[in-house]
Amino acid sequence: QSALTQPASVSGSPGQSITISCTGTSSDIGSYNYVSWYQQHPGKAPKLMIYDVSNRPSGVSNRFSGSKSGNTASLTISGLQAEDEADYYCSSYSSSTPYVFGAGTKVTVL
């Protein structure tokens, strides 16, 4: 049950766009379109930002978008804002377990 691979940190200036990658295997991301992204602020519960690779739940800003190519999924945040500073986790359905998470990426707004 190996975790998905994410960069430890990504940073950008306000207004810029950043992309967080999430690399899995053919047993998870590569075989299923069940990739989700979660935002977590310190001391808070995670919040679903993207599901099924590229769908946004109601109420989530359209500055957040998701995509997938092969075994790698990506989350892009455009027009970066101070409130976007948080930890971001990817997850995927997996053939070995129903869920597998990435280790998380800390996004810093410079």
Add this chain to the structure above:
Amino acid sequence: EVQLVESGGGLVQPGGSLRLSCAASGFTFSSCAMSWVRQAPGKGLEWVSAIGGSGATTYYADFVKGRFTISRDNSKSTLYLQMNSLRAEDTAVYYCAKDPGSGPEGTFDSWGQGTLLTVSS
């Protein structure tokens, strides 16, 4: 509005047992798979266990197999996690999380606020 409220966390000695509960409201509980996800202090999210909407199917991460048991009471809209043989490395905030499907579909669209379990002598 979906609400998930966890309870039952606390301080337990190594080797001890504890049962967590998650009271759900605002949706048809029996139609949704549910999971427990934990987060050790300063660490990332880690899926622990899941159960299908009917309760007939359960799933466990390898590190809890044989020690933890997930269950649900659909008449009470409540999810449980019975934890036995607890270890220091089980120390974490435990979140209850809802999957929109009746079987696991890889997404958690709602989360509780979490309950802290500390395993220490």
